[in-house]
Amino acid sequence: MASFFKVLQCMFLSSNFEENERLETLYRYQILDTPSEAAFDRITLLASRLLKVPISLVSLVDQNRIWFKSRLGLEYPQVDREGSFCGFAMYNPGVYCINDTLTDSRWCNHPLVTGEFNLRFYAAAPLCTSDGQRLGTLCVMDHHPRQLSELEVQTLQSLGELVIEQLDLRLASQRLQQTEIALLQSEDRFRSLVEQAADGFLLHDLNGQILDVNQFACQSLGYTRQELLKLSIQQIETEEIPALFLQSLVPNEPITLRRIYRRKDQTTFPVEVRVGLIQVGEQQLIHALARDISDRLQIEQQLKQQAERERFTSRLTQRIHESLELSEILNTTVTEIRQVLQTERVIIFRFDDHYGGEVLTESQTKGCFSLLGNRYTDSCIQQTLGLENPQKIKSVADIDTSNLSCCHYELLHKLQVRAYLVTPIWHGQKMWGLLLVHQCSSPRQWQTWEQELLVSLSAQLAIAIQQSELYHQLQLVNHELKDLATSDSLTGVANRRCFDDYLHHQWAQLSQDQLPLSVILCDLDFFKRYNDTYGHLAGDLALREVAQGINRVMRYPGDLLARYGGEEFAVILPKTDVSEAILIAQNIQNQIEQLKIVHEGSLVDTYMTCSLGISSVIPSEKIPPKQLVAMADQALYQAKAQGRNQYVVSSLSSSFSQKK
Numbered sequence: 001m002a003s004f005f006k007v008l009q010c011m012f013l014s015s016n017f018e019e020n021e022r023l024e025t026l027y028r029y030q031i032l033d034t035p036s037e038a039a040f041d042r043i044t045l046l047a048s049r050l051l052k053v054p055i056s057l058v059s060l061v062d063q064n065r066i067w068f069k070s071r072l073g074l075e076y077p078q079v080d081r082e083g084s085f086c087g088f089a090m091y092n093p094g095v096y097c098i099n100d101t102l103t104d105s106r107w108c109n110h111p112l113v114t115g116e117f118n119l120r121f122y123a124a125a126p127l128c129t130s131d132g133q134r135l136g137t138l139c140v141m142d143h144h145p146r147q148l149s150e151l152e153v154q155t156l157q158s159l160g161e162l163v164i165e166q167l168d169l170r171l172a173s174q175r176l177q178q179t180e181i182a183l184l185q186s187e188d189r190f191r192s193l194v195e196q197a198a199d200g201f202l203l204h205d206l207n208g209q210i211l212d213v214n215q216f217a218c219q220s221l222g223y224t225r226q227e228l229l230k231l232s233i234q235q236i237e238t239e240e241i242p243a244l245f246l247q248s249l250v251p252n253e254p255i256t257l258r259r260i261y262r263r264k265d266q267t268t269f270p271v272e273v274r275v276g277l278i279q280v281g282e283q284q285l286i287h288a289l290a291r292d293i294s295d296r297l298q299i300e301q302q303l304k305q306q307a308e309r310e311r312f313t314s315r316l317t318q319r320i321h322e323s324l325e326l327s328e329i330l331n332t333t334v335t336e337i338r339q340v341l342q343t344e345r346v347i348i349f350r351f352d353d354h355y356g357g358e359v360l361t362e363s364q365t366k367g368c369f370s371l372l373g374n375r376y377t378d379s380c381i382q383q384t385l386g387l388e389n390p391q392k393i394k395s396v397a398d399i400d401t402s403n404l405s406c407c408h409y410e411l412l413h414k415l416q417v418r419a420y421l422v423t424p425i426w427h428g429q430k431m432w433g434l435l436l437v438h439q440c441s442s443p444r445q446w447q448t449w450e451q452e453l454l455v456s457l458s459a460q461l462a463i464a465i466q467q468s469e470l471y472h473q474l475q476l477v478n479h480e481l482k483d484l485a486t487s488d489s490l491t492g493v494a495n496r497r498c499f500d501d502y503l504h505h506q507w508a509q510l511s512q513d514q515l516p517l518s519v520i521l522c523d524l525d526f527f528k529r530y531n532d533t534y535g536h537l538a539g540d541l542a543l544r545e546v547a548q549g550i551n552r553v554m555r556y557p558g559d560l561l562a563r564y565g566g567e568e569f570a571v572i573l574p575k576t577d578v579s580e581a582i583l584i585a586q587n588i589q590n591q592i593e594q595l596k597i598v599h600e601g602s603l604v605d606t607y608m609t610c611s612l613g614i615s616s617v618i619p620s621e622k623i624p625p626k627q628l629v630a631m632a633d634q635a636l637y638q639a640k641a642q643g644r645n646q647y648v649v650s651s652l653s654s655s656f657s658q659k660k
Contacts, residue, residue, distance in 0.1 A: 023063060025133040029171050032060060032067055039166045039256050040070035047140055047159050048072050050303060051152055053121070055141035058163055059086040060127075066136070073141075083110070089124035090134045095153050095160075097123040100145035120145045123153075125160025127167075138163050155303060162296075172197065173254050173274045173289055200271070200290040208232040208241075211285065220292060222264035233288075238262050249277035249286065261290065269294050309453055312340050317460050326468040327361070333461060334363040337437065341450055344368045345438035348461075349376075351431060360433070368416060368440040376411075393423040393451050398443035419444040421451060423458045427465060435461065488563040490540055491547035499562035499570055503625050506558075506574045511619035518581035518616040520571040521632045522550065522588060525609045525644040527567035529601030542597050542608065543567065549591035553584055570629075578616035578649060585612045585647045604645045611639040612647035 026032070040058050047056040055073035059066050066086050067078040081087045085107070089096040098104050101113040101120055112119040124139035138160040148156070176197075200217030204210045213228045221228065221236065234240060238260040249255065254276030260268050271290040278285050316336045334346040345364040351357040356377035364370060396402050397419050399412050412420070419439040425432045435458045437450075486498035494502070503519075510517050524530070524546065531539040543563075550561055550569060564570035571588075573581055589610060597608035613636025615628050635650035642648070 022133050022135075025129060025131075026060060026062070026135050029135075029167055030174060031069060031167065031170065032062060034069070036070060037170075037256075039170075040163065041072070043138065043159055043162055043166070044070045044072040046300075047138065047156065050155050050159075050307060051123075051140050051148065053140040053142045053146075057086075057139050057141075058127075058136070059124075059139060060136040061087050061090055061134070085110075085112070085122050086124060086137045086139055089122075089139065090126045090137050092124070092126055095123060095125050095148075095157050096137075097148055097153070099147045102145075118143050123148055123156060125156045127160060127163055129164060130168075135164075135167070151303075151306060158299065169199075169274060169289070169291070172199075173276065176287065176289065177252055177254065177276055177278070197289070198291075200288075200292075202228075202233065202236070202288045202290065204233045204286055204288075206284055206286065208234045210236075217290070220263075220269075220290075221261065227264075236261055238268055249275070251277050251279050253277075258293070259290075270297055305449065309340075309449060312336070313453065313456060313460075316457065321464060321467070326465065329461070329464045329468060330361040331363075333435075333457065334361050337435075337454070337457065338363040338365075340453075341437060343437050343444075344440040345371070347371055347436050347438070348425070348433060349436060350433035357433065364438075365440075368438065371415065393421060393455050395446045395451055396420050397445050400443070416440045418442055419446070421446055421454055423451075423454050425458050425465070426462050427469075432462070432465060488547075491544050491563050493547050493551065493569075494560055494562035496562065496564060499560065499564060499572065502560050502562075503572055503629070506572060507619045507625040507628075510574060511621060514618055515575045516577040516616055516618050517628065518573040518576045518578060518614065519628050519632045520573070520581060520585050520588070521564065521613040521629075521636045522569040522571070522585075523611050523636055523640065524567040524592075525604055525611055525640075526599065526602045530599050530608070533599075533601040545595055545597065546592060546608070546610075549595055550588050553587040553591055555584070570632075576616070578614065581614050581616050582647070582649060585614055588612065589645075589647070604643065609645040611636060611644045613637070613639055614647055614649045616649075 044056040044058060048054065057068050057072070057074060058070040059068050061081060061084075064081050065078050066081050066084050068074065071077070085098075098107060099121065101107045101110070101122060107113055107122075110119070111117075119141055121142040121144065122139065124137035126137055127135040129135065138156065140156065195214050195216075197214060197216060200220045201212075201214040202210055202217055203212040209232050210228055213225060215225075218225055218228060223231075228236075254274050256272060256274050259271055259273050261271050262268050270293050272293045273291075274289045276287050278287060316333065319332050319336075330348050334348060338344075338346040345362065345368040347362045347364075348360050349357050350360045356375065358375045359371045359373060362370060362372040396404075399409060399418060399420075404412070415438070417438045417440060419442075421437040423435050425435055435454060437454065486494060486501075488495045506517055524542075527539070530542065534542075547561065547563065547569065550571070554561060554571075556574075558574045559576075560572040562570045562572075571584070573584065576584070589612070592608055592610050595608065598606065599608045600606065602609065613632040613634065615631035615635060617623065617628055617631075619625070619628075631650040635648040638650075639646050639648040
C-alpha cells in the first residue's frame with residue numbers, strides 16, 4: 001500500500017510542464033515508430049527466459065498511447081495510455097509487481113484482466129533516464145498468477161537499466177552518425193565529441209587501417225594514440241571480420257555485434273560494438289563504438305548459473321520427494337550431485353554410533369575406487385569426516401597444503417581424496433549421517449555456490465529421510481492393523497471377515513476362469529464337553545494346536561484356513577475339485593488324530609476328532625458364493641447327525657458320506 005500511495009503522490013505532483021519535459025526527452029531519442037532492433041529484442045527474450053513468462057515488452061509512454069519498441073508474445077504494437085498498466089507503473093520508484101490481478105482492487109476490473117486476454121500477472125521496471133525522466137517500462141506478463149523472487153526482481157530491474165543503456169547507446173550512435181561528416185571537416189568539434197564519449201571509438205577504412213581513436217579506446221586497449229594509428233583493426237580483434245559482413249553494411253544503418261578485443265599486453269575482453277558505414281566523399285569509412293561488457297557478461301553468467309542451480313535444486317528436490325524409498329532417494333541424490341558439480345565421487349555416510357558408520361550409497365567415476373558398503377570405526381573418524389564443527393559445511397581444497405592431523409591425512413590419502421566437501425545430515429536433534437563430495441585426481445577450489453548447494457540439499461535429504469521413515473512406520477502400523485482386522489487373535493489364522501472377503505474374491509476370479517472352488521467346514525466333535533471337562537484354557541490350547549495341524553495340510557499359497565466359529569474351522573481351496581478336497585479332508589482328520597488330544601468327554605473316541613462338510617462347484621454368476629458355504633454347512637450337519645468323526649460331501653445334485 002505504501003508503494004501505491006507513493007505512485008499516486010508522484011502522479012499528482014507531476015505538472016503539465018513536467019509532462020511536456022518528459023515527452024521532449026522521449027522524442028529526443030527519435031525511437032517512436034521505428035522498426036524492431038535486435039538489441040531490444042534480445043532484452044525481452046532474456047526477460048522471458050530468465051523470469052519464465054510468455055510476454056515481455058519494452059513500452060514507451062507517448063502522450064496518448066503506449067508504443068512497444070520490442071514485444072514478445074504480443075501481436076498489437078501499441079495500446080491507449082489511459083488506464084494502462086505501464087502508464088501507471090513507470091512512476092513507481094522500483095519494480096512494480098501485481099502477483100494476481102484478480103485480487104488487486106485497482107486492476108481486477110481492467111479489460112485486459114476480465115477480457116479474453118486474461119492478464120493475471122504483471123511486473124514492470126521503470127525506464128528512468130539519468131536525469132530522472134520516466135520514458136516507460138520493461139514489463140513482463142503472464143496468464144497465470146505468480147510471485148517473483150528477490151533475485152528475479154533484481155534481474156528485471158537490471159534488464160530495465162540495460163534498456164536505458166541501449167537507448168543511450170542508440171542515441172549516442174545516432175548523434176554520431178548525424179555529425180560524422182561535419183566532425184571530419186572540423187577536427188576540433190569531432191575530437192571534442194569523441195573524447196567525451198564513455199565508450200571506445202575507432203574509425204578505420206575498409207582495409208582495416210585505423211584512422212582515428214579516442215582516449216577511452218587508448219585506455220581500454222593499453223596503447224597510445226600514435227601506436228593505435230599504426231595498427232589495423234585486425235590486430236585489435238581476436239577474430240577476422242568476414243568480408244561479407246563489411247559488404248553488407250549500409251550507410252546510416254549501424255549494426256550491433258559482440259566481439260573480443262585484444263589489449264597490448266595480449267589479454268582480451270568482450271565488447272559490444274555498434275558498427276556503421278559512413279561515406280566521406282568517395283571514401284567509405286567504418287566507425288565502431290565499443291563498450292566493455294565484461295561486468296555485464298559476468299552478471300549474465302552468474303544469473304544463468306543461478307537459474308541452472310535453482311532448476312537443478314528444484315528438479316532434485318521434486319525427485320527426492322516423489323519417492324518414499326530411502327535407497328532410491330539416496331541413489332538419486334548422489335548421482336545428480338556428482339553430475340552437476342562435475343566431481344569424481346559423492347557418498348552418503350550413515351552413523352551407527354559416535355565414531356562409526358557405513359557408506360550407504362555412492363556415485364563415482366572410474367578414476368576413484370568404490371567405498372560402497374565400507375565401514376569406518378577409526379578413532380580419527382570424528383575429525384576426518386569433519387565432525388569437530390558439525391553445524392557447518394567443511395571445505396578442503398587440497399589435503400597436502402591443509403593443516404590436517406596425521407591420522408586425518410592418512411585416512412584421506414588412503415581413500416584417494418585430494419579435496420572434499422562435507423556437510424551433516426540431521427534427523428531431528430541427532431546427526432543421521434554425512435553428505436560428502438570428493439575430488440580424487442587433483443586439488444579443487446570449491447566455489448561458494450557449490451557449498452551452498454550442498455547445504456541446501458542436505459536439508460532436503462533430512463526431510464526426505466524423515467518422510468521415508470514415517471512412511472515405513474505407517475506401512476508397519478497398517479500391516480499390523482490389517483492383521484488385527486483379518487486374523488483370529490487366539491489361533492492366528494484368518495478370521496470370519498477375512499474368510500468372507502476371500503471367498504467373494506476367489507468366486508469372481510474363478511467364475512471368469514471356469515475353474516472349481518471347494519470349501520471344507522470342520523467342527524471339533526463334542527468340544528463343549530471338552531471345555532467343561534478340561535477348562536477353557538485347555539480348550540484354547542487345543543484350538544491353537546488344531547489350527548496349526550490343519551495349516552500343515554494346506555498345499556498351495558492360495559489355500560486359506562479360517563476360524564469360522566467357536567470350535568469350527570473353514571478351508572477355502574481355489575482351483576480344487578471335489579476329489580482333491582476329499583483328500584485334504586482326510587489329511588485334516590489324520591492331522592487331528594496325530595495330535596492325540598485326549599478327550600474323555602467325547603462319545604465317539606478317547607481323542608479329539610472332527611466332523612467335516614465338503615462342497616465343491618465351478619463358480620457362476622447365477623450362483624451366489626454363500627450357496628457353496630451353505631452346501632458345506634449342510635454336509636457338516638449330516639456328518640454330525642450320522643455319528644460324527646466323518647466327512648460328508650455335498651454337491652448341487654447329491655451328497656455322500658465317509659466315516660473315519
